[in-house]
Amino acid sequence: MTTALPAPTALRERAAQLDADDALAPLRERYLLPPDVVYLDGNSLGPLPAAVxxxxxxxxxxxxxxxxxxxxxxxxxxxxxxxxxxxxxxxxxxxxxxxxxxxxxxxxxxxxxxxxxxxxxxxxxxxxxxxxxxxxxxxxxxxxxxxxxxxxxxxxxxxxxxxxxxxxxxxxxxxxxxxxxxxxxxxxxxxxxxxxxxxxxxxxxxxxxxxxxxxxxxxxxxxxxxxxxxxxxxxxxxxxxxxxxxxxxxxxxxxxxxxxxxxxxxxxxxxxxxxxxxxxxxxxxxxxxxxxxxxxxxxxxxDGVDMTQVRDKSLSLTGFFLRCAEELLTPEGFTPVTPAEPGRRGSQVTLRHPHAHGLTLALAQRAVIADMRAPDLLRFGVNALYTSHQDLLTAALRLRDIAHEAAYDPTPPPPGTVT
Ligand SMILES: Cc1ncc(COP(=O)(O)O)c(C=O)c1O
CATH class of the missing domain: 3.40.640.10 (Type I PLP-dependent aspartate aminotransferase-like (Major domain))
Known part of the structure; x- marks a missing residue:
């Protein structure tokens, strides 16, 4: 049996620092996110705003x-x-x-x-x-x-x-x-x-x-x-x-x-x-x-949100996740496909892995919601209004552990599966 790998301290400290400096952090209160769930699928279905x-x-x-x-x-x-x-x-x-x-x-x-x-x-x-x-x-x-x-x-x-x-x-x-x-x-x-x-x-x-x-x-x-x-x-x-x-x-x-x-x-x-x-x-x-x-x-x-600030934070989030991917996930067989240059990426990071479907399901069982696009892309959508850098480190660590332990089903999804 494999044991979970330790979390690199530098990434933890960086996530904590970036979140502490985040002027948009209070906006998370405007969404009713379930506690203990890391939601990275707002590029598919945004979560429920508290005002609704x-x-x-x-x-x-x-x-x-x-x-x-x-x-x-x-x-x-x-x-x-x-x-x-x-x-x-x-x-x-x-x-x-x-x-x-x-x-x-x-x-x-x-x-x-x-x-x-x-x-x-x-x-x-x-x-x-x-x-x-x-x-x-x-x-x-x-x-x-x-x-x-x-x-x-x-x-x-x-x-x-x-x-x-x-x-x-x-x-x-x-x-x-x-x-x-x-x-x-x-x-x-x-x-x-x-x-x-x-x-x-x-x-x-x-x-x-x-x-x-x-x-x-x-x-x-x-x-x-x-x-x-x-x-x-x-x-x-x-x-x-x-x-x-x-x-x-x-x-x-x-x-x-x-x-x-x-x-x-x-x-x-x-x-x-x-x-x-x-x-x-x-x-x-x-x-x-x-x-x-x-x-x-x-x-x-x-209301009152400056889209330039949204963009800056989104880039900080995706940049941080790409760094997490490089340090934690590339050694486990994931390949980032989203461009590293800030001017060339939207509000999403995509990683390639041949078992994208099984990995996405296993991640959801560990309370990290992302999605996949056939055949081999895992998508992680960030939203500057509610995503934190800590969310992304949690997602990367859980994904690394799942891949390292091979704790996922490698069977491809049957045709017609909603992904
Ligand atoms: C670029 C783009 N266009 C259109 C759609 C979907 O269109 P509709 O809202 O009619 O289902 C999607 C859905 O993910 C999309 O990503």
Missing amino acids: PPVLSDVVTRQWGTDLIGSWNVNGWWEAPLRVGDAIGALIGAAPGQTVAGDSTSVQLFTALDAAAALRPDRPLLVTDPGHFPTDRYLADAVARRRGLDVCRVSPADLPRFLETEGARVAVVSYSPVDFRTGELYDVRALTRAAHEAGSLALWDLCHAAGALPLDVDTLGVDLAVGCGYKFLSGGPGAPAFLYVARRHHASLETPLPGWTGHADPFGLRRDYTPAPGIARARIGTPPILPLLALEAALTAF
């Missing part, structure tokens, strides 16, 4: 239960998609009136891709990342089929060169700032500029970036963006997503799903569709009020 249960209880019992249908007016339900959109806009650098919340990321992506193609009608190419999240790739294919376009799969590193030759034919480039598998951060500013120099539009999927780093979509001239509400924004499982469209495109924005709530006069019950002015035209149907107001409450966890 009382708001949801009020929405259900008083607003729905007592005020009933009058709540569309007296409790601001009708305006909620735009109000919540503006709250998210504040986190991604969008001035009010350009962001709408509702529906899923996939629906918002379809809207954004199709609307972007319509804004550049004479250009036959839609460019996306071959490593993009599956829904982004599938929807790019679907929009291209629908509009008779061709999809070009070009990695972010190759985009500038590709645009030099093909740029004049490209309607839109669709990327994510952060690779969901490796945690690599791409240069949103440079790629957006390259797209614009070619006369194309830039569409960003901010699922792994909104609430994790400063984004400045207005300043960077991003054309369209989408993102989910359930990762770093902690809006709850299946929380509404968001769509940002830069104001300069509003007047000519044609959405593929012209539902009645995006009409200029929704209660006029007109025969034909006339889009509402501004981003309100991107509304589709009746908004999902319970999850929307849960998301609105969740966003108050960011």
Whole structure:
């Protein structure tokens, strides 16, 4: 039998020092994290913010239960998609009136891709990342089929060169700032500029970036963006997503799903569709009020929080975890795949190991929640609002012990396993 290895003192002292100096540490109180659990999966499902249960209880019992249908007016339900959109806009650098919340990321992506193609009608190419999240790739294919376009799969590193030759034919480039598998951060500013120099539009999927780093979509001239509400924004499982469209495109924005709530006069019950002015035209149907107001409450966890400080702490966390990985985990067969350069990583560290699935399950049994992406990547998401350096040292030590003791099931997950 193998015994647990000792914890290196220098890492313990460093974690304690970094946490003692952490100005954001009190924000952890804004989340209801179970005691004794190290939660490193907020890049998949953010934990429950303390503000959510009382708001949801009020929405259900008083607003729905007592005020009933009058709540569309007296409790601001009708305006909620735009109000919540503006709250998210504040986190991604969008001035009010350009962001709408509702529906899923996939629906918002379809809207954004199709609307972007319509804004550049004479250009036959839609460019996306071959490593993009599956829904982004599938929807790019679907929009291209629908509009008779061709999809070009070009990695972010190759985009500038590709645009030099093909740029004049490209309607839109669709990327994510952060690779969901490796945690690599791409240069949103440079790629957006390259797209614009070619006369194309830039569409960003901010699922792994909104609430994790400063984004400045207005300043960077991003054309369209989408993102989910359930990762770093902690809006709850299946929380509404968001769509940002830069104001300069509003007047000519044609959405593929012209539902009645995006009409200029929704209660006029007109025969034909006339889009509402501004981003309100991107509304589709009746908004999902319970999850929307849960998301609105969740966003108050960011009240008074400076996203630059969030980014600095996130880099400190991921940098510290990479150091833990190098000292404790590489000797046990793990390979870090997230770039070591601070400017090239998002708010996640990914390690490669052939038994990623069994190791993730064994870690969960030792109260450390991370996740894996097939076939061999373990992902550790950090959130500067509640993760501590001590959390990361605990995770690394437990993972090292599990690997050292071979205390995990090496069988690959059966097809269909939710990871
Ligand atoms: C980059 C990215 N886009 C989209 C999604 C999911 O889309 P939806 O919210 O529609 O399930 C994810 C989910 O993890 C994602 O990582």
